[in-house]
Amino acid sequence: MQNTKSDKVSFNKLNLIGTELAYIEQAIDGGHLLGGGTFANACEEWLRSNLGAKHAFLTHSCTAALEISAILSSVGPGDEVIMPSYTFVSTANAFVLRGATPVFVDVGNGDLNIDADLIAAAITPRTKAIVPVHYAGVACEMNRILETAEGANLIVIEDAAQAIGTVLNDDHLGTIGHMGCFSFHQTKNVVCGEGGALILNDERLHARANIIREKGTDRQNFLSGTVNKYTWVDVGSSYMPSELIAAFLYGQLKNSKSTNRTRRNKVRVYEILMEPLFSRGLLRPPGVNLSKEGNGHMMYCFAESQAIRDRLIKHLETKNIQAAFHYVPLHSSPAGLRYGRVGSNMAVTDWAGACQFRLPLYANIEEAEQIRVVEAITSFFK
Ligand SMILES: Cc1ncc(COP(=O)(O)O)c(C=O)c1O
Structure with missing residues (x-):
C-alpha cells in the first residue's frame, strides 16, 4: 500500500500538556511580555524547588545558558575546556566565543558519555573547565569527574540539555556541577519551542549571572530597588525569554x-x-x-x-x-x-x-x- 502523508512517523512531535494556551492568554492579560515576568519567575521557582537547584535562570536556549556559563567561567584565549566531541555544537561554541580552546575527549562505548578515565590525561596547566554532557539523559560519572576537577581546581559545567528529570544518587542532573544547562527546545522532553535554563550551585556567581543575562547591565538591581538607575557594568547579552515562552513552558515543567x-x-x-x-x-x-x-x-x-x-x-x-x-x-x-x-x-x-x-x-x-x-x-x- 502506498503510504500517505498522514501515516508518516516523524522523528519528533510536539507534546502539548493542555495548559499552554490558557497560560499564554493569562500572560497577555497581565500586560507584560518581556522577560522576568510572573510565569518566568514561576518556572525558575519550579526549577529550584523540584530539582533542588540553588539558583535557576530561564534563558532563550540551552545555547544561551552555555554562553553565560562560559562568561561566568572567565575563560579566554589560551584557556582550554575539556568536553566530549560527541555532542551538539553549542557545547563547544559557547567557549570558542570566549576565545578558549575545546579539548575533545572520547566517550565510553557504554553510555556515549565522556570517558572519565581519559579526562586526567587531557588536563594541562591551561585547562579551566570540564563540560560533561549527559547524553540521552543518562548520567555521566559525576563523582569521578568532580573528583578530577577538584584535584585540578577546574570548574564543572554540566551540559544537561537532554537530561531534565534524571536523578543520580538523589541529585538531579544539572544541579551537581558548579553550573548546569538545560534545553527546552522542541526536540527535548520539556519544551517551549526554543528555551533553556542555567542552574548555579555557586552563590558567588549569582549576581554576575543576573548582569550577563541582562545585556551586561545591573537592571535587576534597579528593578529590586537597590540602585536608582541602571547602567552597563559587565559583558553580557540578551538571554531572557519572553513571558509568552515562559507561560508555555510552565505547564510543561509541572507535567515533566x-x-x-x-x-x-x-x-x-x-x-x-x-x-x-x-x-x-x-x-x-x-x-x-x-x-x-x-x-x-x-x-x-x-x-x-x-x-x-x-x-x-x-x-x-x-x-x-x-x-x-x-x-x-x-x-x-x-x-x-x-x-x-x-x-x-x-x-x-x-x-x-x-x-x-x-x-x-x-x-x-x-x-x-x-x-x-x-x-x-x-x-x-x-
Ligand atoms: C547536548 C546539547 N547541548 C546543547 C544543546 C543546545 O540546546 P538549545 O537548542 O536549547 O540551544 C543541545 C540541543 O540539541 C544538545 O543536545
Whole structure:
C-alpha cells in the first residue's frame, strides 16, 4: 500500500500538556511580555524547588545558558575546556566565543558519555573547565569527574540539555556541577519551542549571572530597588525569554515527571520490540538500559557500519519513517578542526558518529507506530 502523508512517523512531535494556551492568554492579560515576568519567575521557582537547584535562570536556549556559563567561567584565549566531541555544537561554541580552546575527549562505548578515565590525561596547566554532557539523559560519572576537577581546581559545567528529570544518587542532573544547562527546545522532553535554563550551585556567581543575562547591565538591581538607575557594568547579552515562552513552558515543567514516565515507557516498548534484531546481531543495542537509566529522551542503537546505517535511514524514509543519526563528531568538523584539538584517541566517538542512529520518539507516539518502525527496520534486513 502506498503510504500517505498522514501515516508518516516523524522523528519528533510536539507534546502539548493542555495548559499552554490558557497560560499564554493569562500572560497577555497581565500586560507584560518581556522577560522576568510572573510565569518566568514561576518556572525558575519550579526549577529550584523540584530539582533542588540553588539558583535557576530561564534563558532563550540551552545555547544561551552555555554562553553565560562560559562568561561566568572567565575563560579566554589560551584557556582550554575539556568536553566530549560527541555532542551538539553549542557545547563547544559557547567557549570558542570566549576565545578558549575545546579539548575533545572520547566517550565510553557504554553510555556515549565522556570517558572519565581519559579526562586526567587531557588536563594541562591551561585547562579551566570540564563540560560533561549527559547524553540521552543518562548520567555521566559525576563523582569521578568532580573528583578530577577538584584535584585540578577546574570548574564543572554540566551540559544537561537532554537530561531534565534524571536523578543520580538523589541529585538531579544539572544541579551537581558548579553550573548546569538545560534545553527546552522542541526536540527535548520539556519544551517551549526554543528555551533553556542555567542552574548555579555557586552563590558567588549569582549576581554576575543576573548582569550577563541582562545585556551586561545591573537592571535587576534597579528593578529590586537597590540602585536608582541602571547602567552597563559587565559583558553580557540578551538571554531572557519572553513571558509568552515562559507561560508555555510552565505547564510543561509541572507535567515533566509524567512526560518523562510516558517517554521511558515508549523507550521500553522499543527495547522489547528491537530485542530480536539485537539478539540476531543485526543491530547493536545501546550499552545502557535507556528506559531505566535515562529520562526517556532517546532510543538509539548501532548498525554494523556507516554504509549500512545510512542505507537503513534511507530505507526507513521510503517507508515514511524518520530516523536520524547523531552526531558528526566535533573534532572532525570544519570548525572543530579550526578551533579545537583532540585530547585523547577518538575511537568510540568516530564509531558512534558513523554507526549510531535514533528512532522516532515522542510522548504521544502510538505502539502501532513503534511496531511499524521496527517492522520497517526488520524488512531492511530481509
Ligand atoms: C547536548 C546539547 N547541548 C546543547 C544543546 C543546545 O540546546 P538549545 O537548542 O536549547 O540551544 C543541545 C540541543 O540539541 C544538545 O543536545
